Amino acid sequence: MAIADLANPSRFLSFANRTIPWLGGLTLIVFAYGIDQAMLAPDDYQQGATVKIMFLHVPSAWLGMLGWGVMSVAALGTLVWRHPLADVAAKAAAPIGAAFTLLCLVTGSLWGRPEWGTYWVWDARLTSELVLLLLYLGVIALWRTVEDPSRAARAAAILTLVGAIDLPIIKFSVDWWNTLHQGSSVFRVGGSTIDSSILIPLFIMATAFTLLFFTLHLAAMRNEILRRRVRTLRLLQASAAS
Amino acid sequence: MNAANHMGFIVASYAAAIAVVGVLIAWVTLDYRAQRLRLADLEMRGVTRRSGPVRSERAIEQAKEKA
Amino acid sequence: MTALAAILIRDMRIAVRVGGGALIGVLFFLVVVTLIPFAVGPNLPLLKQIGPAILWLAALLASLLALDRLFAADHEDGSLDLILTGRAPLELVIATKGLAHWLTTGLPLVVAAPLIGLLLNLDAPAEITLVLTLLVGTPALTFIGLIGAAIAVTLRRGGLLLAVIVLPLTVPVLIFGVAAANTVGSVPFGTPFTILCALTLASLVIGPFAAAAALRQEME
Numbered sequence: 168m169a170i171a172d173l174a175n176p177s178r179f180l181s182f183a184n185r186t187i188p189w190l191g192g193l194t195l196i197v198f199a200y201g202i203d204q205a206m207l208a209p210d211d212y213q214q215g216a217t218v219k220i221m222f223l224h225v226p227s228a229w230l231g232m233l234g235w236g237v238m239s240v241a242a243l244g245t246l247v248w249r250h251p252l253a254d255v256a257a258k259a260a261a262p263i264g265a266a267f268t269l270l271c272l273v274t275g276s277l278w279g280r281p282e283w284g285t286y287w288v289w290d291a292r293l294t295s296e297l298v299l300l301l302l303y304l305g306v307i308a309l310w311r312t313v314e315d316p317s318r319a320a321r322a323a324a325i326l327t328l329v330g331a332i333d334l335p336i337i338k339f340s341v342d343w344w345n346t347l348h349q350g351s352s353v354f355r356v357g358g359s360t361i362d363s364s365i366l367i368p369l370f371i372m373a374t375a376f377t378l379l380f381f382t383l384h385l386a387a388m389r390n391e392i393l394r395r396r397v398r399t400l401r402l403l404q405a406s407a408a409s
Numbered sequence: 410m411n412a413a414n415h416m417g418f419i420v421a422s423y424a425a426a427i428a429v430v431g432v433l434i435a436w437v438t439l440d441y442r443a444q445r446l447r448l449a450d451l452e453m454r455g456v457t458r459r460s461g462p463v464r465s466e467r468a469i470e471q472a473k474e475k476a
Numbered sequence: 477m478t479a480l481a482a483i484l485i486r487d488m489r490i491a492v493r494v495g496g497g498a499l500i501g502v503l504f505f506l507v508v509v510t511l512i513p514f515a516v517g518p519n520l521p522l523l524k525q526i527g528p529a530i531l532w533l534a535a536l537l538a539s540l541l542a543l544d545r546l547f548a549a550d551h552e553d554g555s556l557d558l559i560l561t562g563r564a565p566l567e568l569v570i571a572t573k574g575l576a577h578w579l580t581t582g583l584p585l586v587v588a589a590p591l592i593g594l595l596l597n598l599d600a601p602a603e604i605t606l607v608l609t610l611l612v613g614t615p616a617l618t619f620i621g622l623i624g625a626a627i628a629v630t631l632r633r634g635g636l637l638l639a640v641i642v643l644p645l646t647v648p649v650l651i652f653g654v655a656a657a658n659t660v661g662s663v664p665f666g667t668p669f670t671i672l673c674a675l676t677l678a679s680l681v682i683g684p685f686a687a688a689a690a691l692r693q694e695m696e
Contacts, residue, residue, distance in 0.1 A: 269429065
């Protein structure tokens with residue numbers, strides 16, 4: 168089935184109805200395996216058991232950025248290719264990405280307190296991640312403030328593309344500035360510096376979180392399509408009554 | 410080993426993760442039910458789209474019970 | 477349901493809907509606080525020292541946000557005329573609208589303040605004192621703001637004028653709010669906090685009366 172087929176909302180709905188259950192089930196299975204492996208993973212020789220927070224913190228960070236990435240592609244879909252469901256995809260992704268960005272900040276803060284002695288520090292990595300959260304909340308506020316969905320879509324698309332500049336800043340902040348946050352240890356030139364006994368559970372958890380993201384995203388897109396139908400019907404009803 | 414003093418932070422992190430994921434799942438589920446109910450309610454009142462009604466007897470029944 | 481209860485619920489519903497401004501206040505609060513380290517430098521001890529003052533300033537500015545729509549929206553759709561000619565005393569109606577504004581704008585700020593205080597490196601005693609002073613002080617900000625909102629009701633671009641009118645009136649609240657929030661240690665908590673409570677109680681009365689007088693003048 169080509170992407171073009173999914174442009175039809177009704178066909179997308181039946182695709183979503185079929186896909187969400189088994190995608191959700193797969194997510195659960197991978198999570199079960201991931202958490203099992205995470206608990207069995209050895210403690211870090213320096214940090215002890217607190218390294219287990221990484222299995223939540225790092226995937227959340229990736230998901231926060233994935234969310235904005237999905238929104239950016241959807242924004243291009245709205246502005247450039249005029250795909251009918253692009254703005255639905257964008258609006259649905261925003262709260263999910265925001266939630267995982269918040270989770271990243273919270274788990275990072277809880278990890279930072281035992282490791283660095285402080286819940287928060289204004290270094291480049293943490294600040295750019297906080298700015299990402301503010302961008303998310305701003306775009307969500309924009310979606311909620313403009314009543315007409317298609318006008319809101321164009322405004323949100325532009326804001327999304329402008330805000331995408333934060334993503335490379337987050338990624339490279341630890342290289343460009345002197346940060347308290349540790350440097351890149353997973354995706355770096357020369358390979359990862361993390362031992363595979365911890366790296367493999369990390370990737371399993373990341374996969375689980377990613378599956379969770381797309382399950383939630385499909386479900387949220389479904390809800391948004393239904394919400395727009397309700398709105399259209401109510402407008403019809405109101406104009407028929409007058 | 411530091412595990413004993415830091416266990417609170419580890420537990421809090423996992424609790425936060427469960428809370429966030431829980432809220433997301435709840436949001437998606439409750440919103441779905443709300444939209445289905447509203448659509449069934451509208452259909453019951455005879456307001457339909459050109460391409461046809463919502464096919465869900467259970468949602469229509471629930472809407473009827475509310476009315 | 478009495479008229480006042482109906483107005484309370486209506487105002488709260490409008491505030492949380494599209495274009496309402498309820499939770500945007502908290503977002504603005506967060507944005508302003510985030511800007512401060514960019515301007516002042518990420519010096520944690522310094523941020524801890526000026527933290528309560530920053531949070532108070534940010535709360536003050538965020539409270540202003542939804543104020544200009546408070547009466548202007550009702551004026552535009554005609555409900556203000558109905559309120560003025562209705563049976564419920566105007567002062568009470570205004571006080572009810574003030575309560576709705578505080579519940580949807582001020583109270584969320586109080587709830588968000590401890591989390592945002594973490595960004596400024598505040599410790600637990602400072603956080604608790606700060607939350608108490610904000611809890612007592614934000615109603616004063618709302619009720620003093622009512623006066624400016626009433627004065628600016630018939631103006632189309634009333635937002636900035638409202639800020640210019642209201643902010644000087646809120647200076648005593650700001651002074652004693654920050655003084656109370658900073659009393660962790662040196663000055664006893666009692667005195668500034670008591671004066672803050674007194675200011676709030678006074679504003680709960682003066683605000684609606686002054687706003688009612690202003691509205692009656694404007695709508696003549």
